[in-house]
Amino acid sequence: MLQLKRNDLLIGFTISVLLSIFVNFALLMRKYEFETGNPGMGIQPPDRTMYYLLIWFFVFSFILFIVNSLMYKLGDKLFRRKEYKRVLVVCVTCISIAYGMFHLSPVLYTTIVVEWIPNSFMTEHLLVFLTVMLSSILIRLLGSKQQMKLEYEQLKTEKLQNSYNALMGQINPHFFFNSLNGLNALIQSGEKQQTLAYLDELSNVFRYILQSNKKELVTLAEELQFVKAYTYLLSVRYEGKLFFSIQADTPYLLWYLPILSVLPLIENAVKHNVISKQYPLQIDIYTTHEDKLIISNKIHPKSEDSKGSGIGLKNLWGRYRMLTGKDIQISNRKEYFKVTLPLLNKPIHS
Secondary structure, three states: OOOOOHHHHHHHHHHHHHHHHHHOHHHHHHHHHHHOOOOOOOOOOOHHHHHHHHHHHHHHHHHHHHHHHHHHHHHHHHOOOOHHHHHHHHHHHHHHHHHHHHHHHHHHHHHHOOOOOOOOOHHHHHHHHHHHHHHHHHHHHHHHHHHHHHHHHHHHHHHHHHHHHHHHHHHHHHHHHHHHHHHHHHHHHOOHHHHHHHHHHHHHHHHHHHHHHHOOEEEHHHHHHHHHHHHHHHHHHOOOOEEEEEEOOHHHHHOEEEOOOOHHHHHHHHHHEOOOOOOOEEEEEEEEOOOEEEEEEEOOEOOOOOOOOOHHHHHHHHHHHHHHOOOOEEEEOOOEEEEEEEOEOOOOOO
8 A cells, every 4th residue: 555654745745835825925915915005916816715726726736746756656666667657657647637636726716715716827737736746856866865875875784794704704713723722732831821821812812803893993003902912822823933023103003994904914924825944924014104004924825825715805805995995905926915004094984
């Protein structure tokens, strides 16, 4: 069953009242002139005629507005993806009703007012008809724009959630397994202090990852604090084989980037490179004066390693693009693999 929302009825009522006053403005001014003792507008119209025309043009425009809205809703159900058919149904129906009401007007006038109507008011009827039609089109366009905006925001949220889920799906299995292996090795070695420190950093990493679905952007200071905890776990696992250099200019510590942006890059470097006494891996993380964060490492590819699918970098690029409007830069030269992350001096509120 076709129904109009309360907001649509209120808009139609308001437009109808304004149109009725507008097309009867001359009559209202003429009555005002006579009541103030300055009959400069010609013959005073009978009160019954003026009241009738005020009510009639309100009813005329309000009915047209309701029919217009209902026909659009009916057209949406009958002719999906065929806009011209919807418009045709609306126009034919509204023109037919407007034509019938135009010829009904003098009949009602002589029945209710019992006086001869001065003219057919064809110009006024045409003006009201065109105004209602154009207003309905404008309202529909604005509603469609708002609906598209809501759908875009919904798709954006879903895409961000999917990217986050994909990121967690990549991190969790490897990270949990390797972290437990590292903890097991420390427990077996009997190094109590290092085991406690490892557990402390591990809890910091878990806490940050668990909170990541509640945040989108974080300061560089927060991200690097997590990175230091995470790199500590890796350093224990690859003792004497994996090294990190983290250098960030103090002003940039309060700048922003998407949460968990650095983690997949570290994971990527560890996964695809040889890490041994002969070929230790050095990962450098530093800021530049161009408002960028660089993550770089020397390339020592594993002999059995394939190029990979690049899903991790694609997910990172998608999240970065959605949350900041900026692109990451990837440089894969012969000796070094480098990723550049733009920093934001303030979070973007979409």
